[in-house]
Amino acid sequence: MSPLSDLARPALHAALRDGNLCLRTGPFALRVRSTLPAMAETLALLYADYPAALDAPFADFHIHLRRPRGLRRWVRPQVAFDMDGTVPFQPLPLAQAFPMFEWVCNWYISARAHSYLLIHAAAVEKNGRVAILPAPPGSGKSTLCAALVCAGWRLLTDEMTLLRLDDGRVQPVPRPVSLKNASIGVIRAFAPEAVFGPEVADTTKGTIAHMKAPRDSVLRAAEAAAPAWIVFPRYEANASLRLEPIAAARAFTRVAENCFNYGLLGREGFDALGRLVDAAPAHELHYGQLPEALALFDRLAATP
Amino acid sequence: MWKLLEGQTLNCRGWDDEFMVYNDVSGDSHLLGIDAMELLRRLRSGPASEEMLAEALAVAPDEREGLALTLEQLAGLFLIERL
Helix, strand or coil: CEEHHHCCHHHHHHHHHHCCEEEEECCEEEEEEECCHHHHHHHHHHCCCCEEEECCCCCCEEEEEECCCHHHHCCCCEEEEEECCECCCCCEEHHHHHHHHHHHHHHHHHHHCCCEEEEEEEEEEECCEEEEEECCCCCCHHHHHHHHHHCCCEEEECCEEEEECCCCCEECCCCCEEEECHHHHHHHHHCCCCCECCCEEEECCEEEEEECCCHHHHHCCCCCEEEEEEEEEEECCCCCCEEEEECHHHHHHHHHHCECCHHHHCHHHHHHHHHHHHHCCEEEEEECCHHHHHHHHHHHHHCC | CEEECCCCCCEEEEECCEEEEECCCCCCEEEEEHHHHHHHHHHHCCCECHHHHHHHCCCCHHHHHHHHHHHHHHHHCCCEEEC
């Protein structure tokens, strides 16, 4: 498959219009359909390096974003996710088309990818070892993940860690990093070279912008890696850096609380999580300054 | 008399003095301390009365109330049941 950037813009628009565009991210093939011009432009920017094909025979997920018919076409236009003729989610303002695309991707993965233990966590890799960062919204997870990626760590995911059930390795599914509100400015200042999609205001999460995943992370999306650390980040303004160990059994329960399908997997999930906790010591990280946190991660990566 | 609930295999993982146990009946996972885990292990070898368990685990007389409470809690989790 060639990268999406090889596709000329008219061909991209036509493929999106006709529902022929298939993008690959990690183990998943996404078929995308939309006539929204902004979708084409943002995909071309943020998914330029992803393998793309036209008329692929199979796709895991089908994402059709369209404008609802009727009055909404003219007054406060919206975007809706169409799944085989049904609309499972409330339509959103048209400007939120790309965030909706990303949310629908997350929804598909969390609802369907049960050959993995799905952890609500970012994951980054260096020297063949993965740091898993589970955390609820507001903990600074995505900000820290974006900064680590801009500082040379490989992006495996910023949102949903896929732990393989057969060998316990982390399956990459690198996608644009979703940043919210003040985090957008923080990362723009930290990494001026980072590429961002448009800022979208007034979403349910505030203002959102997506940072393009590094090309190297996208090209290495088939390379799974072994988990080495579980780090629960907690951003606190002006806090001094603290890395506190978490007892393994407590880490088990905290990671389980952050899983999408732990209960569904039953004993397989229990065994997978047990292996993870055995392999990756867990810590809680309190940080107030990104550079301090990054230096700590680099020290972790340098340990034998 | 107490016994393990039918179907429980006590699939567990332990770290230091804490254990995670997978409940084959409910599909839940439980965080247990070492004493509760020892009770389950003893019951895996066969049904036992509270007195037998107290003796096997060297439970002092003033700790018997705690033993009874723990057994009731394990029953509440569908790990064990009265025979």
